[in-house]
Amino acid sequence: MAVIGLERKVKVAEVALRCLVCGLGALAAALVATGSQTRTFFSLERKARYTDMKALVLLVAAQGAAAGYSLLQAARCVATMARRRGGGSGSGVMGSRSRAAAWCVFSFDQAVAYVLMAATAAALQSSLLGKRGQLELQWMGICDLYGAFCRRVGEGLACAVASGLAAVLLAALSAFNLFRLYDGGKSSSSSYSTGNGNGATW
């Protein structure tokens, strides 16, 4: 019974983290993508948009894709919990099938975490260059001219960082879920039945 309680807590934490990644990712993408500011210099009109920086375009795409993926995965988790509560297929599920599915989820979760971290780091770097410029290369900062746009991108980046951290936690949880399942089906009857209790020394 205690094991089923733990199982349920892990599943609830997983759904909460997936919803967090989805919400923050969508918010980050929306904030960055909808931010723009127009300034007029003499008679010349100039508009700052996220498409002016490739790293921000990559961030919007990565956060949008991660939000969509997280929404689908959260729905799958909720459906699994509802089926279990309703006494559905239960113990009749084939071990190899759930293991293959777990490998898929683990791989995608890891990929999402790394892609979000990389895209966010690249966007942060670009935005810092945009804010401060780089005098050694004669690159001027643009935030003195486009303050409102820079603030909007900054808010989006804060959401992106939070979303990336949630994805990292989710990837760790996903690894825990996978290897627990994997060991339970196969190794627990071989590696751990040796009576050693220290299958691997560190």
Add this chain to the structure above:
Amino acid sequence: MAVIGLERKVKVAEVALRCLVCGLGALAAALVATGSQTRTFFSLERKARYTDMKALVLLVAAQGAAAGYSLLQAARCVATMARRRGGGSGSGVMGSRSRAAAWCVFSFDQAVAYVLMAATAAALQSSLLGKRGQLELQWMGICDLYGAFCRRVGEGLACAVASGLAAVLLAALSAFNLFRLYDGGKSSSSSYSTGNGNGATW
């Protein structure tokens, strides 16, 4: 016996990956940090160095630290293998102590992988800006002027990407090692002794 063979193969793969991260990380840091090019414009001398870009400084620091950490960890792995072959402490090691050590190694390996990916992504983004410039912001590329320096940084970045990918593989291996150990000590006697065989459904 087959389990011990697998154990050994996993350990050898771990040492190989740690050496790879160490070698590639050190090479990446050395290539980027030692690259410089001086050009004279009329009577004005101008030198391009990696310190001109904060992202490259971050990359050198991250790759250097990762190389040092990987070297220490590889030495620890080799020492553990040698002790086991020599019939050292063996099964007398306390489970809780090795589990705490495994958590440390897992946490550091995950952190190294994420930091390397983030630092490499930021450096790649900066370098692409340095190569192509960003016309919308009136930022000019510098690789037409400093070709040799850009090529050197490019080689360093290639090593950094390879080092980052090896660190990601290592993080996955480290997660596998940790959760296998964790489950073997605790959950295998509770979760998997229920006779269900499907501790978690996916």
